[in-house]
Amino acid sequence: MAEEGIEIRLDHVTKRFPGQKAPAVDDFSMVVPAGEIVVFVGPSGCGKTTTMRMINRLIEPTSGTITIGGEDALRIDPDELRRRVGYAIQQAGLFPHFTVAQSIGIVPGLLGWDKKRIADRVEEMMDLVGLDPAEFAGRYPRQLSGGQQQRVGVARALAADPPVLLMDEPFGAVDPITRGHLQDELLRLQSELHKTIVFVTHDFDEAVKLGDKIAVLGDRSTILQYDTPDAILTNPADDTVAGFVGAGASLKALTLTRVRDVELGQAVTARADADPSTVDLRGEKFLLVLDRRDRPVRWVHQNELRRASSLASVGSPVQDSVSLQSTLRDALEAMLTEGGRAVVTGSRGEYVGTVDLATVTEFVQQLRATA
Numbered sequence: 001m002a003e004e005g006i007e008i009r010l011d012h013v014t015k016r017f018p019g020q021k022a023p024a025v026d027d028f029s030m031v032v033p034a035g036e037i038v039v040f041v042g043p044s045g046c047g048k049t050t051t052m053r054m055i056n057r058l059i060e061p062t063s064g065t066i067t068i069g070g071e072d073a074l075r076i077d078p079d080e081l082r083r084r085v086g087y088a089i090q091q092a093g094l095f096p097h098f099t100v101a102q103s104i105g106i107v108p109g110l111l112g113w114d115k116k117r118i119a120d121r122v123e124e125m126m127d128l129v130g131l132d133p134a135e136f137a138g139r140y141p142r143q144l145s146g147g148q149q150q151r152v153g154v155a156r157a158l159a160a161d162p163p164v165l166l167m168d169e170p171f172g173a174v175d176p177i178t179r180g181h182l183q184d185e186l187l188r189l190q191s192e193l194h195k196t197i198v199f200v201t202h203d204f205d206e207a208v209k210l211g212d213k214i215a216v217l218g219d220r221s222t223i224l225q226y227d228t229p230d231a232i233l234t235n236p237a238d239d240t241v242a243g244f245v246g247a248g249a250s251l252k253a254l255t256l257t258r259v260r261d262v263e264l265g266q267a268v269t270a271r272a273d274a275d276p277s278t279v280d281l282r283g284e285k286f287l288l289v290l291d292r293r294d295r296p297v298r299w300v301h302q303n304e305l306r307r308a309s310s311l312a313s314v315g316s317p318v319q320d321s322v323s324l325q326s327t328l329r330d331a332l333e334a335m336l337t338e339g340g341r342a343v344v345t346g347s348r349g350e351y352v353g354t355v356d357l358a359t360v361t362e363f364v365q366q367l368r369a370t371a
């Protein structure tokens, strides 16, 4: 069993770097709830990294207190702090002369684990982040893609099973598609591990996707708003936050809702072996043809249906379907590909319903009305 997250509390924390007039972090107070992902977003230089690094004492606060699981961070001995707080950074920060296995084993090694325990743990972590140990354990960073390096960085941060994970733009240096995959994987890991995660990013979309809560920070790490993504999207605290949310707030809100949360529509359906002349479209323009296991295969227009002698090959293929776990944004994407409705399938790929544009529009309007 992995060790689950513990609460982090920052109380009136200030950091003043020597020789600087203004503090980099000015009187920062926040509770990061146990087992949640809190994302810091804000402009470059606003103090996100400094705030985060005070939690694991890579930077010492000038004043104020930080507690981790109720214990004063300044009193936790450095080895124990290293075990309790994992740290992952942009471009993974891997040592060029360490193999993947050596990198992941660093913190367990520092903590004095025996060789066998470290080796077992390294293998377990590689599996966890989707890197085959047989293939990757002996590789050096330069023999890895950017995405693979980031996976190693996350595995290394998790190796000593810390209840707290600090992640400073960990996916900042990879292409958007890899970034999306790494985000999905982090969410999957988190649904198993329930760590307390503080995550720093410039990217508001990333914050919306990952955060249970988002802290929008301004100069000197001032908290402009600290709330759930949907509260911030629908009700930004001020113009600065609104600027950060940016255009397309409604579109972003679509990533917050799953297909299973909206009412599904129903298409007229028929099995591929049915006789076309018996199909009643009940005023609809399209028929959805299902295979023997009820999986959606093709859309057939009423004109095609009229001329068809069999449903086995007529119509155009269903190209993109979504699952009940997909977001409304995925559904919108599928609608744009399919032209019209997105087909929703269950866990065995079977047809369960459809989502159409009206449902999405209605959802956005409701969200605005309740905000």
Ligand SMILES: Nc1ncnc2c1ncn2[C@@H]1O[C@H](COP(=O)(O)OP(=O)(O)OP(=O)(O)O)[C@@H](O)[C@H]1O
Pocket (backbone or CB within 6 Å): 017, 018, 020, 024, 042, 043, 044, 045, 046, 047, 048, 049, 050, 051, 202
């Ligand atoms: N070691 C240091 N000595 C002096 N000033 C520093 C030091 N580290 C950071 N600062 C200053 O503190 C402020 C906050 O920096 P910080 O790195 O925390 O910002 P950030 O929000 O993480 O920025 P970015 O998003 O660009 O990484 C900046 O003005 C920076 O120049």
